[in-house]
Amino acid sequence: METIIDYLDIPEAERMPVLQALLDTTNFWSKDSLETLKEKMDAAVRDQLPVYRFVFRGDTLIGYSFLYGETTPNQIGGGAVNNMDELPLALDIRVLEEDIAIWEQHGCDRMANVFRMLLENHKRGLGRRPEEACR
Numbered sequence: 687m688e689t690i691i692d693y694l695d696i697p698e699a700e701r702m703p704v705l706q707a708l709l710d711t712t713n714f715w716s717k718d719s720l721e722t723l724k725e726k727m728d729a730a731v732r733d734q735l736p737v738y739r740f741v742f743r744g745d746t747l748i749g750y751s752f753l754y755g756e757t758t759p760n761q762i763g764g765g766a767v768n769n770m771d772e773l774p775l776a777l778d779i780r781v782l783e784e785d786i787a788i789w790e791q792h793g794c795d796r797m798a799n800v801f802r803m804l805l806e807n808h809k810r811g812l813g814r815r816p817e818e819a820c821r
Contacts, residue, residue, distance in 0.1 A: 688748070688777050690784065693727045693738035701727070704740060707747040712769060735792055741773065741781060748821040749773050751781055753788055753797070765797045770804075771814040772821050778808050 696704055705723050727738050741749030751768035766785070770778045782805040789798035808814045 687743075689742045690751075690781060691740050691742065692732075693740065694730055694732055696740070704747060708740075708750060711747055712750075735794075737788055739781075739784075741777065743821075749777070749781065751785055753785060755792070755794060755797075765794070765800075771808065774820045775808065775814070775817060778814065779805065782808065 693701070693704075701724060702720060705720050705727070708723070709720065730736055730738060735753060735755040737753045739751045739753075740747055741751070749769050749772065751766070751770065753766045755765055768781070768785075770781050773781070782801055786798050786801045786805070789795075789801060804813070
């Protein structure tokens with residue numbers, strides 16, 4: 687069973703291992719040190735953007751969805767980064783639908799619309815891995 691957890695809900699003692707797993711899972715974040723990632727994520731405020739969410743299967747990190755905002759710059763110059771295209775379709779859909787709700791909650795209509803298009807594309811098999819190649 688997969689679980690989606692907000693970074694702020696991860697106990698303090700478990701945050702560094704989660705961030706290490708993130709660095710081990712993807713090379714996108716390897717340019718930042720664990721301490722830098724932790725500083726950025728620890729600065730998050732509940733019910734405000736940015737939102738950092740992690741997807742676990744049991745105790746294993748398999749995904750992430752980081753929502754920065756429409757006007758908040760980040761390392762890639764966009765409003766969000768995730769690996770939903772690597773997850774099984776049912777989980778991909780679940781996370782993207784939750785992301786859309788978060789965007790709407792924060793009045794980020796442009797990003798909500800971008801994620802709606804992404805969701806529809808993924809449902810059609812566009813821009814994602816084949817199911818058998820997913821995590």
